[in-house]
Each structure stands twice: as structure tokens, then as C-alpha cells.
Amino acid sequence: MNPVIEKAVAIGETITESVTEIEEKAAEIIDDDETFDDFDDFDDFDLATKEINPSENPPEYIYTAVESYVNWTQRSVRRFVKMLTRIDAEQLPNSIVDVGGGVGLSTLLLREQLDEAFPGNSIRVVYHNFGNDENSTQLKFAKSVLKNSDRIEYIHGDVPPADAYLFFEFLEHLPSPISWLNELLNRTSPKIICHASSFSHPEHAGHFEFYDCSLLGDGTKIVKGRSASGQVSKFLKKREFQKISHKICWNGLPQFWSNSDVANHFNR
């Protein structure tokens, strides 16, 4: 077995009590020079221009997925749950999908945070990713992480309908994020969309310098990364979502968007 997969699977399997334990161990994986050295070609890997098909994740991808969680997404998950505590109970989502859920840590943390904030809740939590390749380091890690909860569903392929979608460090991995969102919203009716998307960082694995922000993904609106976030906002407004401003964090991230039912039951 590839040494990184071996390490990742071992890390995932050792969680016994809380997600904090795995967070610490996951942080070790990205600080571990020895493991990092296993990848001689890491520097040559053409990350900024190439779409990475998740079912063909190169082993190096585990770094991006773990790093993304450790450095950014764990905060987004905590803030998302904090936002939920401000919504009147009748408008709370019954189902939440962590779309492009990476190594599964964000979904595990989400489950833990929800159970802490809403004891006895029956909110359905879904880890989602696109590929289901047994050889993908990311999915191997994710599956070993997800074994630590029997209250998380694993779904791959199409994003299932749900009340809330989380897009954490995910949309910027899609070359045509608007047409992708458009297709999703044409067949589902979420009431909450929460996203944190690093569109202006083309240097990261699987990100792009330019995005096709046309509605149909026909190349008629190619924009620089830094403008893509605004295009997503514009699109969500067109689909009648409202951005709920919050002061949970100075940079307003993650962005929390909802339909008017939720917005009218939000206690700022």
C-alpha cells in the first residue's frame, strides 16, 4: 500500500472519542517531512491549470484535502453550526450535505458540532464526493474517518437533494462553477447554501486562474479567479437566495445564503 494511504488509514482508524484527536493527527500528516519526501514529483505536479478528477486523485492530493480542512474548513464548519443556532427551530435544515467532502473530517466535525448544539437532533448528515475509486488516497482516508460515526451517510456521484449544502473549498475546483450550481439548483431546492471558496488562489492544487462563469458553461463569460466569487453571489441572488451577514468572523466567511423562509427566521 502507498505509504501515505497507509498512514492516512491508520490515522482515521485510531479515533476513539472525538474529532479533535484526528485533527491533531491529520495536522501531523502535512508536517511530516518524511511522508512528504515520498513524492519526488510533487513540485512538478501541474496543479494550477489542471482539473483534478477526484476519482483519479494522485496520492499527493491528500495534502490538499487535509491542509484545506486543518487550515480553513474546520473553522467554517464551526461557524456554520453557530449560524444554525440563530435560526428559529422550525426552519432548521433536516438534511445537510457536505459536498466535495474531502477527507471526511469536515463531515465528522459537522456531526459532532450539530450533536453538541442540538442534542437529540435527527438532522441527516451526508458526506458527498464525486468519485468512488478504491485507490484514491482521499477516499480511503475519508472512509476510515467516517467509520467513526454511524450517523453519517456516504454518497458519491450526483449531489442528493437536501435542505442545506456546504461547499467548503470546493467550488473553486470546478472550471464552470455557475453552470454546475445552476444544474444543481434546477433539480434540487435547498434552503441554505454555505460556502467558502478560494477562487483567488490559482496556486493551489486543482484551482484555476480563470473560471467560466457563464450560466451554460459555454465559455461566454471567462473571468479571473478574483471575480468568480462575485459571480457566484450574483447567481445566488438571481436564484432568490439572500446573503445573511454575520459577525461571527471578521472576514464574513463562510458565506451563508438562504431562502427567504430561513432569512425571516434568523436572529441576528
Ligand SMILES: C[S@@+](CC[C@H](N)C(=O)[O-])C[C@H]1O[C@@H](n2cnc3c(N)ncnc32)[C@H](O)[C@@H]1O
Ligand atoms: C480542497 S478539497 C476540500 C475538501 C473539504 N470540502 C474541505 O474543505 O476540507 C476539494 C474537494 O473537491 C473535490 N473536487 C476537486 N475537483 C473536483 C472536480 N473537478 N469535480 C468534483 N469534485 C472535485 C475533491 O475531491 C475534494 O474533495
